[in-house]
Amino acid sequence: MSHQALKIVTIGGGSSYTPELIEGYIKRQAQLAIKEIWLVDIPEGEQKLNVVGAMAKRMVKAAGLDWEVHLTLDRRAALKDADFVSTQFRVGLLEARVKDERIPGSYGLLGQETNGAGGIFKALRTIPVILDIVKDMKELCPNAWLINFTNPSGIITEAIQHYGQWNKVIGLCNVPVMAMINEPALINKELKDLTYKFAGIDHFHWHRVWDNTGKEVTMDIINQIYADKNNGLPKNIFDISFFREQLEQMKMIPCGYHRYYYRQTEMLEHSLEEFKNNATRAQEVMRIEHELFTLYQDPHLDYKPKQLAERGGAHYSDAACEAIASIYADKKTHMVVSTLNKGAIPDLPSDHTVEVSAQIGATGAIPMTFGHFQPAERGWIQLMKNMELVITQAAVTGDYGTALQAFIINPLIPSGRHAKNLLDEMLVANKRYLPQFAEKITELEQQGVTVHDQVAAAIDNQIGVL
Amino acid sequence: MSHQALKIVTIGGGSSYTPELIEGYIKRQAQLAIKEIWLVDIPEGEQKLNVVGAMAKRMVKAAGLDWEVHLTLDRRAALKDADFVSTQFRVGLLEARVKDERIPGSYGLLGQETNGAGGIFKALRTIPVILDIVKDMKELCPNAWLINFTNPSGIITEAIQHYGQWNKVIGLCNVPVMAMINEPALINKELKDLTYKFAGIDHFHWHRVWDNTGKEVTMDIINQIYADKNNGLPKNIFDISFFREQLEQMKMIPCGYHRYYYRQTEMLEHSLEEFKNNATRAQEVMRIEHELFTLYQDPHLDYKPKQLAERGGAHYSDAACEAIASIYADKKTHMVVSTLNKGAIPDLPSDHTVEVSAQIGATGAIPMTFGHFQPAERGWIQLMKNMELVITQAAVTGDYGTALQAFIINPLIPSGRHAKNLLDEMLVANKRYLPQFAEKITELEQQGVTVHDQVAAAIDNQIGVL
């Protein structure tokens, strides 16, 4: 980047993650010539924005920095001449996540915000908004980089690149970060002495690892994971072991989210247990968020509180800071990001988004080649990538048949009338955030489709209460 | 073919289908210079071979033909200098099919002989046998064509081509045949006035249709299918409609077997209903077979009895005859067969087996290009084709982890401990026919794995009784 006075914008700035982001910038102050940080949010998030924004200002001040921290509801003012734009917003707030988790649960199906029916709906809500942001960026800051960590991160990045035709984007996820933090210790190594090769798509990738003598240590790590249960799973993933015989066959380490696909029965049982106990992750997060914002209101708190670690997205924001610093300072860092495939995985089209090991520098991400997968993994990844394409197409077109295809192809939703009823109910439940499906939703409402789960049905009235 | 005195061999000659095959040859007597028909079976099938073989002789005689009909248990003698070898055998007889259907059913999962756990096990049992046949053919009749209609036909053809390295093979299925018999009438057309383009893999393909003015009539047929329930489904597939919105999105006609994947819930319910009522298809077929063989024993019966139509595989044998005649007489017929892709479906590797519209003539099958699929269908077909590759690999290697991967990737088997227990139980239940897994099966038996379903557990003792 040529600017010596960086303007960094965060959309969804009122998020509870913001302190980690600010901490990340402070930690990298020598690498980043920051002048302005803009935290943007929507009117419904104004209160949180003010709380977390005030804390951000305290953190910057405590670090002895003269960075300007701007809080605003005016996205276009924030985007004007920005150098980096990071996106961490949640369309529909946590209330929408409650629905993503509870409505499928009420059908006896997995309720989860990036997998199954919930993940599809999170994408349907988010894609129109991100494409609108991209449209603004083309006008207001055409040279900026977009660092997306709004979930489902890979699908959102796909939409940005394919439909938004915007390639200056890096999609982030904390899952690879956590693997690289936790695994080296399992085999008494340091990360710097290992070579990691990740390949797949967001929340559905595998990796292999080698030590600095060139010896592959993937199986050593796997063996230690079975021996040591402290396996670095994200907080939101129930801990159930992979079948060892499966890992021995594939000779790769799946990501935590693979549990939903490789141990479908157990993950579903666990999800339904949470549903029954009114303890879905969204409900849990609401409680944590409440605590966090209570903390953030303390006018003496000027550092990231340790309680944030419980929130589940640890390292996400730090990864965003690292990506920004790597681009700005041309650091040529190894990171695992969502970016155009370009051949890194020859089993997938070269002009769509994948999540792979890449070198991050001034030109953005240069993916490292991974080569062909074996049949089982190839089948999975081709299915999942195409499902992403169906979802993005549904999100952009608002076509009901395409949304139905997404439900049918999703491996976590058994197809049939049950699935179709679920689709219909979720469309109605998400009415406010799915303008592209407005006509179909009206038709469904006229047919009497309503939300049956009481918690989900009630939640729209509680927005702002939380 | 240069021979003017054809020797045609049928392995599994004692099958109840044989009369349709013989009828097919008789119908094509002008195109086929047959000298010898050899019906081969194994000792367990000798009795049926004798019954159906005697009937075959009566049919040939009634047609006034001088063809020799040989009945034998000596496969090598039969293969010697053969021109065409058709395979319709069933490893483990109907008793194995009972297990394929009932054991998954006892786990609350789909019991079906070509889909789900049953289909995987049918492949695991059959592949070693077919590769053994190919080995014999290389030695005894290296110029012969192999016409396979043993199910799962596509997977078996894949194994023949990839592991057997034998490309003079045509894999057949009656599903496309039935579509082309039933659909034209729905739109008041004749088959000869339509252009059909099929693409996919066996039991998982789609097709589009055009009339002789070049107008696509795919949606017209779909509309009529919804209007007219007489939709030409194979006897063994429960009749449940596809979601109309899905078909309108894909603009193609799925095959009947797609119901298992597009209406998973309903198909499972139906399957479990059959399981509960001791009315699985295998049990039903045993009853039909018993009737058929009683009929066949009638020394006056010298034509294919109409009851055979109930058997489920109607047109399979006729398709085999048509393939043989098309090759022999270089008829350049349009047929839908399993053959090497060669680019017909650019979304799948060119050197693996697919099921597509092809021109059948003296050189075998020349696939017609279909072009790229849309994302939803591309995702499905890539998943399913790779699953086939995992299954064939498991069948050839006898590797437990690979078999487990096949179970996990199969969209009709929810992964998890349940699926693994099912795998283990089915391995033990199929012990006699899975020499490649012998070591693992012994280990499982030592761990106490047994077959729980009473019917399935008892059936080995009933072989020959039926």
Next chain:
Amino acid sequence: MSHQALKIVTIGGGSSYTPELIEGYIKRQAQLAIKEIWLVDIPEGEQKLNVVGAMAKRMVKAAGLDWEVHLTLDRRAALKDADFVSTQFRVGLLEARVKDERIPGSYGLLGQETNGAGGIFKALRTIPVILDIVKDMKELCPNAWLINFTNPSGIITEAIQHYGQWNKVIGLCNVPVMAMINEPALINKELKDLTYKFAGIDHFHWHRVWDNTGKEVTMDIINQIYADKNNGLPKNIFDISFFREQLEQMKMIPCGYHRYYYRQTEMLEHSLEEFKNNATRAQEVMRIEHELFTLYQDPHLDYKPKQLAERGGAHYSDAACEAIASIYADKKTHMVVSTLNKGAIPDLPSDHTVEVSAQIGATGAIPMTFGHFQPAERGWIQLMKNMELVITQAAVTGDYGTALQAFIINPLIPSGRHAKNLLDEMLVANKRYLPQFAEKITELEQQGVTVHDQVAAAIDNQIGVL
């Protein structure tokens, strides 16, 4: 086609080939419900249009048919509601061909109208015109089929499909037709008893042949070609043998035009000999055309005169009639045509034009898969196809650097200052027909670039004289 009263339009109707076309329609009168034939030409061709048009009318009358034959200079009137449009025009008339042949010759390089510098320039002149026709067709006859046999036929078809976004097109060439006419007799067979598989691009394809027993007879034909010099080469290709060792390695039969690439030295020598003797093909054709039009003026001539066979494009027009009849009557004929690849040749992109064996029926061309080439042929075809893409891009953009790239990549033009000078001189020589390069041509003229060959320089003044 649904029309029962066909309107067929021929652009470039004043061509000397038209009688073959009319003969072709008459021959297929039972298959084609023709009502109107429109022959269109440009003002410069009006005289020839009148002569050949009058003869066309005599031919139709002599056949006892009531078809209307319209002669017009109004292309849009002709296109209105057309069912089939065939294109056989030559931008710049034979005068431009003289330049395509003589200017390269004056540089000591191959002068030929579809290969080398001449072929590139023929494409640069023709593509803007064909795209303009396509634009009209979208407006005036959006359901019509375009049958192109204007050369370079493959490149023109590529431009129609890629830049014109018009897929109802069949590109034709007489080279495969002639192979299938001449070769069967060499091995004492009839065409109907053989299976031909062609693959490549226009004027750069190979084929393999099998007999009706499935035996490959490619090498038998090759052997006979060496024994029998009557090898069915187009009239415009000098007869020099391929190296036998090369054909034995590739095990395919190249097309006649491969001589330019496989026997470059000899073909160049021959071309320069013709150049030196003022006997380039264009000059020869002008003489033939003069004779033909003298013949055509005979008010008693109402059949195709045998002298037309000398013209070089024999069977082109007949192939066009056959393509039209095959589409109209859904004949499902085997023809070798330029059409979208769709995977037929997996070594080339599936969304670009190739020339392959295809089934021609109501839906147009369905390519038959050929499979992968061996490395030598793969290298050649990938080079040549990409060269076509460079040429079409140059034609559409008018970019000088792209035209230069086309010259440099063309295997028959040694790169360097010589080639660049040739490019510049040909741009200036073709000024009238290259509006897209107007700016560059003006710049070149200002730099003093002129045409040095006297015949080529003089020819513009002779248009109409011939």
Next chain:
Amino acid sequence: MSHQALKIVTIGGGSSYTPELIEGYIKRQAQLAIKEIWLVDIPEGEQKLNVVGAMAKRMVKAAGLDWEVHLTLDRRAALKDADFVSTQFRVGLLEARVKDERIPGSYGLLGQETNGAGGIFKALRTIPVILDIVKDMKELCPNAWLINFTNPSGIITEAIQHYGQWNKVIGLCNVPVMAMINEPALINKELKDLTYKFAGIDHFHWHRVWDNTGKEVTMDIINQIYADKNNGLPKNIFDISFFREQLEQMKMIPCGYHRYYYRQTEMLEHSLEEFKNNATRAQEVMRIEHELFTLYQDPHLDYKPKQLAERGGAHYSDAACEAIASIYADKKTHMVVSTLNKGAIPDLPSDHTVEVSAQIGATGAIPMTFGHFQPAERGWIQLMKNMELVITQAAVTGDYGTALQAFIINPLIPSGRHAKNLLDEMLVANKRYLPQFAEKITELEQQGVTVHDQVAAAIDNQIGVL
């Protein structure tokens, strides 16, 4: 590497380049725990081995190191338990290069050792030897890395990977090294502040460059290359400018060897000039080598003399040392190497060798994705890569037709009788080093094929004299 006492072997150790190699090791002594350096040569090279080996020992001693330097003619003894094997041998010595350059010259064709007919023959001679080395390595040092810089480096690496089935290989070339040394200064930058992306095959690649603000500076470098003639070409490439319009169209920087293909006429003229003047590069190098070995004999010389820079292969040996150090010390360096494609260039098969930007560390080379080429470059690279495959196939099979195909597809050899005569003459001239073609060569000799160029014909008698 796990060894703490490295054994490094150099095959062709008697080469004049060896001092650069030794200097490279000495320079990296902190990174490389060397115990033994083995210099291997063949009997014909023993004298040179002794001279240069003695000097290597002096250099090591002068550096104060205790490394053992072994000189041997026993390749197997050297390979035993080696950690790294570098190959810099020249089959047929410089005498063979004289033939590679002079015999084509005598036909009026380009004489060059890695392009045209000479390059093909260098590959045909070298591949059997390298495959023999690989065979030994599999037995004697199965964990060693092979660092190849014997030319044609890319083709040799292809043969090692494809036919030798040995993937622990890095193919090197000094051309990218020199670009990265020379270009940054042209735009007043340092290499560390730039991002280079190279893609192609050895001696036929392009690159793009970005600065540390992410701005592409490729065209800036191109502009400076035209302004500044000190362009870092290898010594053996005649300096002729690329056409600026071409580079502006491709927006990439070609490598120096592209001159042979982009300015064919001028490069040929220059080559023929050298031929005529008995000043081919081989003859020149012989003179330089003579001087170098005279220098090397000086018992006081214990450092790389500056005259070695004239030799032409500068930086080759240093690149080898850097590759070895990067693997050994897991440096994760950016280097441009020949390695398996794996998707880095999606336009080429993923399982063949390309030359691309890669990260070199303990696992060897991880290629960085480059993405698709534009049509012109894609056409060229697909041609050239397939030509490499034809050459390697000819080298392994000794099939004459395949060698002829290589000559015909080579863009620098106009096809025809001339080319075939050249092929025949070069086969005879290289008889001693082409055992795989023995039969054909005998046949050619019987037909009277002899070497016509006097220098080339005489040179075999001079071996050892030089």
